[in-house]
Amino acid sequence: MRRWMGVPVAAVMLTACVTINVYFPAAEAKEAAKEFVEKVIGDTPAAQPDAKPADGGKPGGSASLQRPSLQWGQLASRIDWWSVAGIGSARAQSPDISIKTPAIQAIQSRMAQRFDSQLRAQFDSGALGFASNGTVSVRDAAKIPLSDRVGVNQAVADQNRDSNAVYKEIAVANNHPEWEGQIRQVFSRQWIESAKGGWWYQDGGGAWKQK
Template identity: 80%
Template sequence: MRRWMGIPVAAVMLTACVTINVYFPAAEAKEAAKEFVEKVIGETPAESKAEPGKPGGSASLERPALQLDRLAGRVDWWSLVGIGSAQAQSPDISIKTPAIQAIQSRMASRFDGQLRAHFDSGALGFTNSGTVSVRDASKIPLAERVAVNQAVADQGRDSAAVYREIAVANGHPEWEAQIRQVFARQWIDSAKGGWWYQDAGGGWKQK
């Protein structure tokens, strides 16, 4: 009798030692955001380019900090203290679905056709929430303001749609807010010199 009573207890202990480890792949999300954003904006910012043969000049070479970040995200820390892990491996962040690429194409076309000149003039800027905003309407010719405001609104809707679509396409809708944060940083990182952006407090700064 005692032998059989021990079976449920052992089962509970075994279950307690198994964890499901699902993490947000921040390094992969940053890489995906950079690829997406720079295709929308166009040229890579001059300050982010490296001369051939120097560190950063090859896409196959990663910064040590990024390599450590990737490694840390993949270490099963529970296993180091003897606790098993039933790990649900998170995939690389995919941005290659037809829906995502269609949004990217619209955003790139709109950026080149209607928004870029107004970023250059200082009228528009990137917000700290991953969208575009009119920073100084006086820099937009009166005849163009309605069209520019509409383009800004459309770009904002597409931005929100793509953050949601990336999260859903990768099987984790709950990642939407984190993906938005990663993209918000990347729009600013990829901005050209002289363009405006919002800092964490909402103030405008020129890059």
């Protein structure tokens, strides 16, 4: 009897020791950043048509065949017995990175419009470049016509304000505000990766390079 009395206590202690490790989903963040950035700079790739099933989706094809029932041994191997026992899994499922909230999409729309109307020409001329911290920087003010400098500087400031806001908003929208710094890093790399040939960017040491 004494041996069995210790089992509930041991189960409670084991449950307390299990911690859920929610890690930063870097791959998902990169995909989200690519979608966001390429829409802002106007290089969103065309959607690919859905692939048809190998059997054409016709009745009687391989997709319509019923799978044989699982044997007990196979079924048992797929059950998380720790979860059944109430202890839970120690491995957290990787969350997706959502950029579809109204606030994020509103920022994206503003950034895309501003980039196309005021910033693109300055990137083409080499006046502007992507800074290493995920913002836009004036690289060579002399390349901006004197009559346009005030407007361009204001557009750069507005673009950077929106950039900083969206990194925070994405982290908050995905229920992990502590991810803001990592979101910024992923976006910083993506702006450079999506930049067109001839545009300028800063490397990790702050030196300007032309793509």
